[in-house]
Amino acid sequence: MGWARTLNGDAQATTYFDVSSFGAVGDGKTDDTQAFFKAWDATCKSMSPSNLIVTGGKSFLLAPLTLEGPCHSTPITIQKSIQLKVIVEADSFECYKMNYIRNANFIIIDFAVFGSIVAYPDTDSVWGGHLNEWIAIKLTNGLNIEGDGTIDGKGQLWWPKRCIENQFHSFFYQMGENYLILMVRFVVVVNRDVMKGVLRDDERPYPLSIFPLSLLFSPLPTAPDKSTLQIALAFHNCDNLYVRGLHFVNPGQQHMKIEDSTYVYMEQLHMTAPGDSPNTDGIHIQGSQHVTIKNSTIATGDDCISIGDGTYDVNISQIACGPGHGISIGSLGQGGSTETVERIYVWDSYFTGTTNGARIKTWQGGSGFARDIAFQNLNFWNVENPVIIDQNYCPHTTCQDKKSAVKISNVKFIGLYGTSEKPLAVTLDCSQTVPCTDIVLYNIELNTSNAYYKTTSYCSNVQGTVGGICYPAVPCLHYV
Known part of the structure; x- marks a missing residue:
């Protein structure tokens, strides 16, 4: 599942975990989600500094995935002081400083990404349940993510559906109070409630009088609300x-x-x-x-x-x-x-x-x-x-x-x-x-x-x- 070597002569060894060792195929077609989860789980449970590797030259297909800590560790103390300045151009102005002090006990987990990570197609079985994050990482302390790999969210599959939602939102929100709408033909989407979750917190529907009303039933592509649109990588x-x-x-x-x-x-x-x-x-x-x-x-x-x-x-x-x-x-x-x-x-x-x-x-x-x-x-x-x-x-x-x-x-x-x-x-x-x-x-x-x-x-x-x-x-x- 992994192997270890001594890092910089330190008594603690760094353990390496490769997602391919946990069953990730990386052909861009096979679902590698569970392999990533297992690799993360092993890395997080490691008692030594650990390195999770996403192999280069491959394309890993992932459904929504949450990688969650806290992780086990042998306490490591790192003290580092960085002073960052914004120097202004006149003595009368304040020089801003940000004192960046790190002094904590935490495990170091290195996440090396060299291959490509590709989002799963937007099927109901995968993206149902109002998921709004594709890869979420939570509750970590001392996580390093490095590499020249690519995270491809396949957003072109989602953007047209976002436009459908915007059209409905704009239509209803721009109506003033006590409007009389005559001879309107509504398109009712039979496979998704497109109005669900659209109105923002500070918005309210206005009273509308609609007469007469004709309905046109027509299936449209799934139009997710805001909460369903995916954020590629989220840290909590x-x-x-x-x-x-x-x-x-x-x-x-x-x-x-x-x-x-x-x-x-x-x-x-x-x-x-x-x-x-x-x-x-x-x-x-x-x-x-x-x-x-x-x-x-x-x-x-x-x-x-x-x-x-x-x-x-x-x-x-x-x-x-x-x-x-x-x-x-x-x-x-x-x-x-x-x-x-x-x-x-x-x-x-x-x-x-x-x-x-x-x-x-x-x-x-x-x-x-x-x-x-x-x-x-x-x-x-x-x-x-x-x-x-x-x-x-x-x-x-x-x-x-x-x-x-x-x-x-x-x-x-x-x-x-x-x-x-x-x-x-x-x-x-x-x-x-x-x-x-x-x-x-x-x-x-x-x-x-x-x-x-x-x-x-x-x-x-x-x-x-x-x-x-x-x-x-x-x-x-x-x-x-």
């Missing part, structure tokens, strides 16, 4: 996690999710999906602390990196983003919820052909805060909205004005250069009742992709300062 409660070198292709939804985890370090990742693929965020971070993501390429159909509630102390650098929706904090506060994000640092990154660049988005009606955020040394090429704070985020046409809002404060945009696809290059749209405060722009130079037009800015309910070169001008801020 994984501490001291290291991921390097993996390639992700065409997930059903997000490429990767990091949730409720601490001390996460990721680098040299490659994520690819078409620019029009729905909801294919590169990396979504939720409820996690002390996260570093660096030196990675993300080309996808949604946010390259998105940061959600409960996230603290994140350092993002050397990211090549595009196509995609940029690097986003939020959305926060949906459905009147209280959500918080703090100490986020995005620097030395490139955006190419994205719909957004550096973005913060919050819903009206929510509460909480997004604060201590810095975007620095960013380059944009043909980006639709290079700089945007949207405290009135609403992707629909029927959102109502609400007084409460997520508080946005101490946000710095420093050293941003490049071209905007539209004349409006800087948008600071904040709440009238909970305005944005301590917003700083320093050395901003954004021109239009078309030299015939000049860039402009829009700001509302913003308090802050502008320093150095700033183009376009942002007149609502105080120049220092």
